[in-house]
Amino acid sequence: MTKELIKGNIAVAETALRVGLVSYFGYPITPQTELLEHLSARMPDLGRAFVQAESELGAINMVYGAACTGHRTMTSSSSPGFSLMLEGISYIAGTELPAVVVNVVRGGPGLGNIAPSQGDYNQMVHGGGHGEYYLLVLAPASVQEAVDLTALAFDLAEKYRTIVAIMMDGSLGQMMEPAELPPFVPLREEVPDWAVKAIPGRPKVVLSSIHIDPPAQERFNLRNELKWQAIRRDEVRFREYYLEDAEYVVVGYGTAGRIALSAVRAAREKGIKVGLLRPITLKPFPVQAVEKLVPQAKAFLVTEANNGMMLDDILGIVKGRKSVEFYGRMGGVLPYPDEILDAINALVKGPLILEGDPRDRWLAILEQKIGIGV
Amino acid sequence: MPARGWVEINEMYCKACETCVTDCPSQVLALDMSRLSPKGYHPAFMLHPEQCTGCGICAVVCPDAAITVYRGERPAKKEEKL
Amino acid sequence: MTDSDVKLIYQRPAGFEDCTTHYCPGCTHGVAHRLVAEVLEEMGELHNTIGVAPVGCAVFAYNYFKFDFVEAAHGRAPAMATGIKRTLPTKTVFTYQGDGDLASIGMGEIVAAAARGELITTIFINNTNYGMTGGQMAPTTLPGQVTTSSPKGRDVERQGYPIKVAEMLSTLDGAAYIARRSLHDARSIRQAKKAIRTAFEAQRQGLGFTMVELLSICPTNWGLNVADSRKWLADHMLPFYPVGDFKVNPAINAAGGN
Numbered sequence: 001m002t003k004e005l006i007k008g009n010i011a012v013a014e015t016a017l018r019v020g021l022v023s024y025f026g027y028p029i030t031p032q033t034e035l036l037e038h039l040s041a042r043m044p045d046l047g048r049a050f051v052q053a054e055s056e057l058g059a060i061n062m063v064y065g066a067a068c069t070g071h072r073t074m075t076s077s078s079s080p081g082f083s084l085m086l087e088g089i090s091y092i093a094g095t096e097l098p099a100v101v102v103n104v105v106r107g108g109p110g111l112g113n114i115a116p117s118q119g120d121y122n123q124m125v126h127g128g129g130h131g132e133y134y135l136l137v138l139a140p141a142s143v144q145e146a147v148d149l150t151a152l153a154f155d156l157a158e159k160y161r162t163i164v165a166i167m168m169d170g171s172l173g174q175m176m177e178p179a180e181l182p183p184f185v186p187l188r189e190e191v192p193d194w195a196v197k198a199i200p201g202r203p204k205v206v207l208s209s210i211h212i213d214p215p216a217q218e219r220f221n222l223r224n225e226l227k228w229q230a231i232r233r234d235e236v237r238f239r240e241y242y243l244e245d246a247e248y249v250v251v252g253y254g255t256a257g258r259i260a261l262s263a264v265r266a267a268r269e270k271g272i273k274v275g276l277l278r279p280i281t282l283k284p285f286p287v288q289a290v291e292k293l294v295p296q297a298k299a300f301l302v303t304e305a306n307n308g309m310m311l312d313d314i315l316g317i318v319k320g321r322k323s324v325e326f327y328g329r330m331g332g333v334l335p336y337p338d339e340i341l342d343a344i345n346a347l348v349k350g351p352l353i354l355e356g357d358p359r360d361r362w363l364a365i366l367e368q369k370i371g372i373g374v
Numbered sequence: 375m376p377a378r379g380w381v382e383i384n385e386m387y388c389k390a391c392e393t394c395v396t397d398c399p400s401q402v403l404a405l406d407m408s409r410l411s412p413k414g415y416h417p418a419f420m421l422h423p424e425q426c427t428g429c430g431i432c433a434v435v436c437p438d439a440a441i442t443v444y445r446g447e448r449p450a451k452k453e454e455k456l
Numbered sequence: 457m458t459d460s461d462v463k464l465i466y467q468r469p470a471g472f473e474d475c476t477t478h479y480c481p482g483c484t485h486g487v488a489h490r491l492v493a494e495v496l497e498e499m500g501e502l503h504n505t506i507g508v509a510p511v512g513c514a515v516f517a518y519n520y521f522k523f524d525f526v527e528a529a530h531g532r533a534p535a536m537a538t539g540i541k542r543t544l545p546t547k548t549v550f551t552y553q554g555d556g557d558l559a560s561i562g563m564g565e566i567v568a569a570a571a572r573g574e575l576i577t578t579i580f581i582n583n584t585n586y587g588m589t590g591g592q593m594a595p596t597t598l599p600g601q602v603t604t605s606s607p608k609g610r611d612v613e614r615q616g617y618p619i620k621v622a623e624m625l626s627t628l629d630g631a632a633y634i635a636r637r638s639l640h641d642a643r644s645i646r647q648a649k650k651a652i653r654t655a656f657e658a659q660r661q662g663l664g665f666t667m668v669e670l671l672s673i674c675p676t677n678w679g680l681n682v683a684d685s686r687k688w689l690a691d692h693m694l695p696f697y698p699v700g701d702f703k704v705n706p707a708i709n710a711a712g713g714n
Contacts, residue, residue, distance in 0.1 A: 023543050025535075049542035053535065054568030061532035061565070065508070065539025068526045073539070091529050196524040196540070198547045200503035206518045208509070208527030379465065387468075391482030391682050397642055413476065431642045433466035437486025438477060439493075446462035 003178040008143045008168065009034040011179050012076070012102060015150040017042055018184045022071035023049035025062035029081045030114040031170035032104035036076065048187075056081035060088030060101075067097035068207045070195030071188075072154055076102035078170075079120050080111065083128070089163060090129035094209030096224070098157035100150075101135075102166045104173040107332020115332025116170035118256060121309035124165050125282045132221050134228055135165040136235065137282040141258040143177035149280070151182050160231060161194075167282060169255050169305065171334065228284075237280040238289050242268060246275030248347050249293050251314055252303040253279045255334060260303050263340035274344055282310070290317045299323040299347045305334050308359050315358075323352035326362045379428015379445040383418050387440035390415035394432035394441065400425040403432060423448075469493035471502045471522050478516060482682030484639040484672040485513060488552075488581060489520055491649045495656055496523075496548070505548040506540055508533040512554035513587040531562025534569035537576040548659060550577040555594035556586045559621050563595075566625070566667075573630030573664040577655045580621060580667055582636075583674040584693065591677030595619045598696055603677075618696070622669045626702035632664030634703040638671040638694065640686040647699075654708060663705045671697055 006014070013035045016024070024043055026036040036052065043050035049066070053059035059075045066073035077085060082103045092099055105120045107113040122128070124137050136156055140146035146168060153164040191197065196205045211217035241261060243249065252260040257278040264276045277293065279286050293300075299322055302311045311326045318324050327343040329335045353361070381402075383394075388411060395403045395418060404421035411417040418440075420426060428445035471493035479485045496502050502523055509517040511530035518525030528536040533551035541549040558566050558580050569576065585603050586592040592605040596618050600609040610618075622636040633655050637648035648670055655666035671693050673685035680688055 023539065025539060051538060051542060051572070053538075054564050057532065058535040058538075058565055058568060061529060061535035062539035062542075064528070064532070065526065065536035066543045067539070068536075069540060069543045071543050073543070087529055088532070095527075196506050196526060198504050198506050198524050198544070204522060204524055206525045206527075208518065208525075210515070210527055384468075387476050389476075389481035393482055393682055393686075396683055415481070428463075428465055430466045434642045434645050435487065437479065437481075437483055437490070439468040439472055439486070439490045441466065442464070442468065443466035444462055445465050449462075 003180045005176050006143060006179050006181070007034060007174065007176045008146055009104065009173040010038050011143050011147050011181065012150045012166065012168070013038040014042070014181055015147045016074055016100070016154070017046065018182050019151045019154050020072050020185050020187055021048065021074055022187060023066045023073045024075065025051045025053050025059040025066070025073070026075050027053050027056045027059050027077065027081060029056070029078045031106060031116070031173050032076050032078050032102065035102065035173070056084035057088070060085035063099050064088055064092050064097070067092055067099045068095070068196050070191030074100040074102070076104065078104045078106045079108050079117070082120060082123065086123070086129035089135070090131050090133055091209050092163055093129070093133035094131065095207050096161045097207070098161050099163050100153045100157055100166070101163060102168065105167060105169045113332045114170060116172070116255060116305065116334055117330070117332050118169060118254060118305040118309070119330065120167065121282065121304065121306055124167055125285070132224070134283055135163050136160070136231065136284070137165045137167050139167045139253040139280060139282050140172065141254050141278065143172070143175065144179040146172060147179050147181060156235065160227060162227070167254065171255050232284040235281060236284050236286045236288070238286040239278045239280060240289070241276040241278070243275035243277065243293065246273055246293070246296065247298045248272065248274040248301065248344060249297045250274060250276045250301045250303060250340070250344065251279070251290070251310070252276065253282060253310065256303050256305050259335055259337055260340050262337035263344060266337065266341050267344045272344060272348055285313055287317055290314060294318055294321055297322055299325060299352050301343055301347055302326045303335060303340050303343070304328045306330060308362070311358065320354055323354055324358055326358040328362065376447060377424050377426045379426045379443060380423055380448040381420060381426065381432060381444070382442045384440045385411040385417045386413065387438040388415060388417045389413070389438055390417060391437060392418070393435045393437065394418055397431050397435050399429065399431060400427055402426045469497055471497050473520055473522055475519065477520055479513065480676045482673065482675050482685070483513070484670070485581060487639045487645055488579060488670050488672065489517065491645070491652050492550070492552070492579060493521060495649060495653045499653070499656060499660070501548045501656070504546070505550070506544070508537045508540070508549070508551040510551070510553040510557040512557050514552055514554065514581070515588065517552055531557050531560070532565055533557065534562065534565040534574065534576065534578065538569055538572070538574050541574060541576050545575070548656060550579060550656070552579045552581070554581045554587065555583065555596045559595040559619050567628070570625045570628045570665040570667070571630045573632070575659050575662055576665065577659050578667040579652070580669040581672045582621070582669055582697065583672040585674055585677050587674050587677055591674070596621070598692060620697060622667070622702045625667060630665050631667070631703045632705040633658045633666040633701070633708055635667070635701045636669040636671065636697060636699055638689065638699055640671065640673065640689045644699070658705065658708055661707065663707055669697070671699070
């Protein structure tokens with residue numbers, strides 16, 4: 001198959017179509033609007049359902065309805081819009097339905113800006129909607145990976161009857177790279193037994209997230225937890241670069257991970273034994289992959305385009321056994337490779353610190369670098 | 375003149391709201407204050423069955439779809455309880 | 457006279473489950489449910505229907521009907537119904553919503569669904585208060601009406617004016633049939649049933665969005681008995697929320713007397 005030069009947002013949209021997307025409901029918000037616009041043209045041509053909803057609230061609830069039918073459905077948004085969708089996401093999770101949501105993260109909090117960020121990590125990976133639910137979160141770092149993970153997202157959603165969220169950022173949504181799109185598959189006729197179908201002779205189906213009897217709700221939640229034990233066991237994905245002999249381990253995902261790779265390569269050229277662990281599933285988090293590196297690593301450097309959200313997860317795994325430092329940029333600013341290289345050099349120079357909060361050391365550097373601007 | 379209809383009121387659904395009692399144009403219905411339904415209500419019943427015309431208004435207004443309405447001559451009553 | 461002269465005039469609709477409802481005695485939710493079940497049965501649509509339940513007193517509506525149902529988040533039923541209808545366009549899809557669900561938190565969803573001309577039917581229960589949560593002021597609460605959050609009576613200066621939903625939605629081109637009826641007496645109930653039938657027929661014919669607003673009583677939160685509640689509706693609600701057809705697509709052959 002051939003590769004084509006394609007924009008991230010468009011690639012995700014077109015991939016979803018090709019793997020059998022039946023309905024899309026969304027709302028314009030920068031920097032993901034091209035995804036919606038592309039589908040507004042393509043879906044009607046292919047006889048599929050497209051609605052530009054009144055808001056992200058409307059969109060996620062349309063997804064909720066469509067998900068009840070068992071057919072493939074999807075929405076996309078960006079940070080403030082994603083916040084609006086959290087109620088609907090909790091409901092969809094509480095009804096145990098498959099769905100795919102795409103968040104092209106931008107600078108925040110609040111209206112923020114339209115620049116790329118990873119500031120929604122906590123919102124997506126650690127909930128944000130109410131109640132005990134989890135999103136399966138996939139973080140691509142290239143347009144090709146976004147294509148591959150979009151196709152995977154629908155399969156995982158149906159396999160586990162769960163919501164799969166694709167965490168992109170504004171740069172990945174906007175950039176154009178060569179990528180190979182999957183071939184078209186025919187739309188499925190069959191839907192699962194649990195779906196509402198309104199077909200004569202079939203027993204009535206009610207899909208609701210209500211469990212008014214607390215013990216019944218607890219059992220539902222327990223079933224969900226057990227399901228997630230299986231997901232944590234079977235669906236972890238990550239990439240390792242130069243880790244076999246690494247003394248220093250950089251951990252970064254998505255665009256930050258990709259930028260860190262440039263820094264890691266530059267450091268390797270200088271003879272520093274540093275490697276990169278790039279989580280692809282943020283939930284389930286590659287806990288074992290990190291744990292496995294603790295004995296060999298002298299220190300970890302976590303890098304993100306936020307204020308240290310995955311950092312807390314890494315700290316929780318490393319548990320003070322080795323030094324963990326942090327370098328991040330916030331509010332729509334992405335780190336440059338040379339900034340991360342500086343942070344790697346600082347690790348190598350030492351001393352390695354085990355006490356205290358790595359954020360404090362990072363904030364001192366950042367304040368020095370950019371000032372607070374008043 | 376014999377009654378032109380009759381109704382059956384399902385005690386499992388009747389909530390004694392008295393809408394049928396009030397709306398019956400022939401004043402057929404009343405709540406049976408002498409007993410309680412298994413739900414704890416005084417169920418509606420035909421106090422004056424001879425006046426029933428089978429108009430169906432009671433069933434139209436019943437919020438609980440508790441009433442079945444017939445027109446014609448009611449079959450002879452069977453003993454329901456001993 | 458023989459038994460063959462006996463005619464069954466009225467019975468519990470086939471689309472009703474064999475269970476009692478949780479609604480208060482006399483509450484006209486029961487009447488509205490019954491009319492929907494009767495209409496769908498008469499149209500032969502019982503096995504082709506998917507209902508969308510609201511948040512409100514009717515949150516458990518899915519327990520009372522013998523067809524597929526989904527439960528929406530508060531106010532989002534029209535969006536959920538859109539998702540279902542757009543995916544399964546040959547099914548009959550309806551939402552059943554109260555004052556808060558439709559006219560407060562859900563106002564964005566209902567206006568947009570009507571404007572888009574979604575081929576769904578909405579049954580809107582207007583009883584001028586938020587029933588399930590204990591009788592607070594609603595967008596339909598009348599000026600001067602006492603509720604638990606307007607304890608001295610709705611003061612329009614500080615608490616604003618009620619919304620006439622049927623009139624408002626009738627301004628939208630996507631709406632094919634918008635009607636208001638009442639459930640306070642037998643005659644009104646019969647007219648309500650015809651309007652509900654017209655609405656579902658218009659959906660089946662693909663004419664656009666349809667809604668029937670049903671003036672309803674809430675004896676428990678109004679603090680009145682059933683008979684007085686029906687009188688209160690007639691005396692106070694009918695003048696403010698007139699019964700009528702506010703939007704009728706010319707393709708609809710609404711029977712005379714509606």
